[in-house]
Amino acid sequence: xxxxxxxxxxxxxxxxxxxxxxxxxxxxxxxxxxxxxxxxxxxxxxxxxxxxxxxxxxxxxxxxxxxxxxxxxxxxxxxxxxxxxxxxxxxxxxxxxxxxxxxxxxxxxxxxxxxxxxxxxxxxxxxxxxxxxxxxxxxxxxxxxxxxxxxxxxxxxxxxxxxxxxxxxxxxxxxxxxxxxxxxxxxxxxxxxxxxxxxxxxxxxxxxxxxxxxxxxxxxxxxxxxxxxxxxxxxxxxxxxxxxxxxxxxxxxxxxxxxxxxxxxxxxx
Amino acid sequence: xxxxxxxxxxxxxxxxxxxxxxxxxxxxxxxxxxxxxxxxxxxxxxxxxxxxxxxxxxxxxxxxxxxxxxxxxxxxxxxxxxxxxxxxxxxxxxxxxxxxxxxxxxxxxxxxxxxxxxxxxxxxxxxxxxxxxxxxxxxxxxxxxxxxxxxxxxxxxxxxxxxxxxxxxxxxxxxxxxxxxxxxxxxxxxxxxxxxxxxxxxxxxxxxxxxxxxxxxxxxxxxxxxxxxxxxxxxxxxxxxxxxxxxxxxxxxxxxxxxxxxxxxxxxxxxxxxxxxxxxxxxxxxxxxxxxxx
Numbered sequence: 243x244x245x246x247x248x249x250x251x252x253x254x255x256x257x258x259x260x261x262x263x264x265x266x267x268x269x270x271x272x273x274x275x276x277x278x279x280x281x282x283x284x285x286x287x288x289x290x291x292x293x294x295x296x297x298x299x300x301x302x303x304x305x306x307x308x309x310x311x312x313x314x315x316x317x318x319x320x321x322x323x324x325x326x327x328x329x330x331x332x333x334x335x336x337x338x339x340x341x342x343x344x345x346x347x348x349x350x351x352x353x354x355x356x357x358x359x360x361x362x363x364x365x366x367x368x369x370x371x372x373x374x375x376x377x378x379x380x381x382x383x384x385x386x387x388x389x390x391x392x393x394x395x396x397x398x399x400x401x402x403x404x405x406x407x408x409x410x411x412x413x414x415x416x417x418x419x420x421x422x423x424x425x426x427x428x429x430x431x432x433x434x435x436x437x438x439x440x441x442x443x444x445x446x447x448x449x450x451x452x453x454x455x456x457x458x459x460x461x462x463x464x465x466x467x468x469x470x471x472x473x474x475x476x477x478x479x480x481x482x483x484x485x486x487x488x489x490x491x492x493x494x495x496x497x498x499x500x501x502x503x504x505x506x507x508x509x510x511x
Numbered sequence: 512x513x514x515x516x517x518x519x520x521x522x523x524x525x526x527x528x529x530x531x532x533x534x535x536x537x538x539x540x541x542x543x544x545x546x547x548x549x550x551x552x553x554x555x556x557x558x559x560x561x562x563x564x565x566x567x568x569x570x571x572x573x574x575x576x577x578x579x580x581x582x583x584x585x586x587x588x589x590x591x592x593x594x595x596x597x598x599x600x601x602x603x604x605x606x607x608x609x610x611x612x613x614x615x616x617x618x619x620x621x622x623x624x625x626x627x628x629x630x631x632x633x634x635x636x637x638x639x640x641x642x643x644x645x646x647x648x649x650x651x652x653x654x655x656x657x658x659x660x661x662x663x664x665x666x667x668x669x670x671x672x673x674x675x676x677x678x679x680x681x682x683x684x685x686x687x688x689x690x691x692x693x694x695x696x697x698x699x700x701x702x703x704x705x706x707x708x709x710x711x712x713x714x715x716x717x718x719x720x721x722x723x724x725x726x727x728x729x730x731x732x733x734x735x736x737x738x739x740x741x742x743x744x745x746x747x748x749x750x751x752x753x754x755x756x757x758x759x760x761x762x763x764x765x766x767x768x769x770x771x772x773x774x775x776x777x778x779x780x781x782x783x784x785x786x787x788x789x790x791x792x793x794x795x796x797x798x799x800x801x802x803x804x805x
Binding site: 324325328329330331332333334336337340341343344432436449452453460462463466469470473 | 763774
């Protein structure tokens with residue numbers, strides 16, 4: 243027990259460079275595996291939350307642009323969404339990493355971009371913006387005609403009409419699908435350290451440590467289930483938090499009319 | 512490849528490129544694209560087969576079989592993505608070696624797991640240590656195909672299960688009223704009609720499968736990602752006739768374009784298929800076609 247407490251002290255924040263420098267090399271205990279993989283989760287949560295929050299705004303913009311009449315707005319949004327949804331995230335990571343590497347050798351400004359914390363975050367941000375943008379665009383097209391007509395009748399126009407009527411309804415309609423997007427963005431964060439971006443001083447994410455243990459012990463039956471456990475736990479947290487928001491978005495509606503969340507796993511991207 | 516490629520240093524840009532892009536290693540790179548297409552061509556039907564069996568099991572009247580089908584679907588769908596790929600390849604490899612070990616070396620008395628090592632007798636090694644290189648490669652590729660099929664099979668099972676349930680119940684009742692047996696109803700009425708309901712889900716799955724192929728790299732296959740990293744890296748004139756700087760960015764750009772084109776072509780083909788399948792069906796799609804024709 244006390245050995246495990248010591249391990250927690252040494253490794254709980256290892257993934258952000260606090261604590262013991264050397265990773266365990268032999269005689270791996272279950273405690274070490276649980277703590278170190280859990281420590282890696284910090285990165286997954288960091289990537290997940292930031293990409294999702296920043297991506298949300300770009301996604302709204304993309305959805306509006308894709309639904310616009312003006313081809314100068316519509317075409318770029320369509321291409322952006324196709325570019326990021328039509329190609330594997332894995333390749334996007336690789337391309338972005340080497341692109342930043344090239345830029346870095348010419349312009350000093352791009353120095354931090356080759357590090358995972360910024361470079362990978364940018365890719366994830368653009369990627370989730372494209373996926374959520376498509377979801378929001380679909381929802382935007384299903385906003386009931388009557389809602390918009392009612393808004394017109396009240397004399398709401400332009401930005402006010404969008405902010406007060408269209409946008410909340412769009413969010414309400416899109417929310418169940420958006421919850422799935424959030425879950426799978428979170429799962430996709432595991433790709434970061436397998437795709438070019440180096441884990442500096444072995445500061446990696448949960449999958450990085452899980453595969454470290456699997457490689458060292460030749461036993462995949464311990465680290466990967468631990469990893470799966472963590473992910474299922476955090477998936478439940480996401481479902482819970484998004485469920486609360488969904489309740490708030492739907493609070494004016496009677497029970498049956500509310501959109502229900504349905505877990506639709508969509509492997510990889 | 513071309514006769515003028517003997518002395519690359521003296522060539523103009525275009526001629527130089529034409530020589531550079533047809534070197535032996537680049538041929539391996541192009542072969543890797545075929546590998547990806549091959550993986551898709553093999554995996555898609557196998558996964559569909561797994562999915563069909565899974566869906567049949569999940570709606571079976573026999574309890575244990577139904578639970579097996581539902582558990583298979585639930586477990587694979589519930590666990591995060593690439594962890595599954597990394598896990599399955601080692602797990603399958605060890606399971607196969609363990610089985611062979613049990614049958615081939617019955618009088619082996621040491622434990623298989625010694626601390627951090629997984630040790631089986633020499634005869635049980637897969638593939639055999641003396642096997643030629645191509646067997647090793649084929650074995651790795653086969654493991655990858657099985658892994659892909661298991662994972663995507665679960666997703667396909669879920670889609671097909673939904674498709675089977677979406678077929679209007681009246682159709683099945685009519686079949687029963689005509690005196691068809693359960694089996695006849697299944698094969699003659701349910702299966703031909705379920706595809707149109709399953710196709711949107713299946714085409715989505717196909718897109719995801721295309722985008723999952725770069726993960727072959729993680730499974731240790733020499734695929735396009737491997738070659739792009741290999742070929743794009745900085746080459747000095749000491750080791751090659753075609754020295755260049757860090758071109759990995761351009762190689763990955765090429766991969767990006769390849770995948771985008773592939774996705775676009777698939778989209779168009781699936782759209783065509785959907786048109787054919789909805790023909791004459793009692794759905795809005797079929798109705799629209801009927802209206803357009805008359």
